[in-house]
């Protein structure tokens with residue numbers, strides 16, 4: 382059996398796994414993200430030890446990483462983490478380092494693109510070729526899969542910073558995006574919920590009026606994302622979307638906002654299976670990384 | 678020489694041409710759009726007569742058509758004009774009819790996707806693989822090219838109906854989109870300019886304050902489009918964009934709105950060649966159709 386490696390490179394922890402999919406993982410480990418030297422060594426060691434012990438060469442290793450990343454093919458800093466505020470991690474050649482240490486071909490993409498690919502292979506977007514994965518957590522990020530591949534374009538789309546209608550009468554909160562104030566991320570990420578209410582989003586009860594507002598901003602954003610990319614499905618993940626009561630609200634509001642403009646059964650009659658939660662749970666990130674590796 | 682046919686199927690006129698590109702057109706004709714029977718016969722006749730006279734078979738014919746179109750492969754109404762309000766043209770199997778009459782393989786896509794492909798081959802997006810063409814006229818429509826192909830997704834992206842911030846203090850106009858009121862199209866298409874000022878957009882002088890507002894809405898829309906698709910370039914066409922003074926305003930406003938969030942030279946230093954007018958002029962549509970034909 383050909384085996385692949387996967388790394389979910391997160392700002393707080395790394396998860397590494399070896400295998401072929403959710404039911405075929407033969408090894409895994411996790412450890413906190415410290416310095417690049419220590420953390421990348423730990424990751425490389427995990428794969429090297431496995432290969433030595435099992436006398437198996439991994440076909441490739443995928444990294445689904447926090448960013449921003451340079452993903453422009455041919456760029457001198459291709460595969461680098463670029464301008465992150467995370468101490469020590471700016472300008473780290475994460476892909477090159479792991480490729481040199483392990484001797485395996487290493488492919489890298491954003492954490493969201495990884496999760497999107499994983500969901501396409503084994504999760505909530507199986508059988509689809511063109512879809513969107515949006516994560517709503519500390520930040521808001523998006524991945525656009527086109528013909529089963531993460532779309533990059535000039536850099537990579539992020540989706541969090543689109544502009545939305547913002548009724549200051551109804552919601553005087555100015556937004557917390559350092560670049561744009563009240564863009565989508567500035568109005569609707571987890572910290573924006575906390576800034577408005579003085580409580581962590583996970584502690585706000587479902588009947589708190591802020592959830593109605595949150596659903597509305599997400600629905601407004603989805604209208605724009607749908608109009609620009611016409612995805613076959615939209616997966617909504619991230620910490621904030623653990624509030625499962627948001628799904629029915631977002632679906633109803635998105636359909637109302639579109640107001641019959643898009644004559645597609647998926648939206649008119651089947652919106653419950655058009656806007657959906659992820660299916661891969663805790664292992665989504667590292668499985669996405671394995672999906673990336675399989676795509677080389 | 679292999680020859681291709683192209684049809685720009687517009688709501689008011691059809692343009693047909695035969696050739697290989699802007700400097701290699703061997704025949705062309707145009708006629709008003711009347712009934713589907715008459716107009717499609719005229720188009721078919723043009724190609725049939727050419728093939729008979731020249732004893733040449735066209736390799737394929739492309740149609741860049743007004744819509745909405747069904748472009749879902751495998752759909753029973755694939756290649757139909759679907760729900761257009763244009764009398765007589767709803768549910769017309771434009772692709773099938775022309776394929777049957779001419780005996781040539783016929784490929785169809787939206788007028789905007791055609792124009793986008795044409796600009797990529799011979800015009801303002803040469804050498805790029807991932808870009809956006811946005812037309813701002815009676816309607817607002819967009820085409821997203823991914824890896825040199827029009828992207829379709831579930832239906833096809835339209836872009837005109839994204840939501841924008843709308844400051845009712847500054848611009849109390851409620852918008853004229855029949856579906857959404859003050860979406861991008863409802864605020865910024867040609868008829869919206871006319872509804873606000875009582876004058877056709879082409880008659881408004883460059884110093885009219887509405888142009889500043891128009892540039893702002895377009896820039897807001899571009900921020901969202903850039904954040905969702907990260908294109909390598911954006912081409913702005915359509916009647917309204919004949920106001921060339923809009924370009925410097927839109928560029929400056931888009932850069933200011935993004936506010937350093939996207940660290941790309943194209944936006945920070947070279948926005949004059951990032952947001953550009955089309956290069957193919959009057960023949961863009963039919964050349965786009967020929968580009969479609971060459972892509973079969």
Ligand SMILES: Nc1ncnc2c1ncn2[C@@H]1O[C@H](COP(=O)(O)OP(=O)(O)O)[C@@H](O)[C@H]1O
Pocket residue numbers: 516517518519520570571572581582583584618619620621622623624
């Ligand atoms: N169950 C929950 N309900 C609502 N918000 C949550 C929940 N869990 C986490 N969050 C919020 O989501 C954000 C963290 O997002 P998450 O996707 O878990 O990680 P990150 O975006 O940092 O990678 C925080 O703002 C947190 O308050």
Ligand SMILES: Nc1ncnc2c1ncn2[C@@H]1O[C@H](COP(=O)(O)OP(=O)(O)O)[C@@H](O)[C@H]1O
Pocket residue numbers: 812813814815816866867868877878879880914915916917918919920
């Ligand atoms: N030179 C111009 N300046 C500003 N607006 C224009 C100009 N020419 C046409 N328009 C406006 O553009 C719209 C027509 O758009 P156009 O792209 O030519 O065709 P359509 O969108 O109908 O295919 C009308 O609303 C018209 O008022």
Ligand SMILES: [Zn+2]
Pocket residue numbers: 541542543558559560561562564565566567
């Ligand atoms: Zn922002």
Ligand SMILES: [Zn+2]
Pocket residue numbers: 837838854855856857858860861862863
């Ligand atoms: Zn609209």
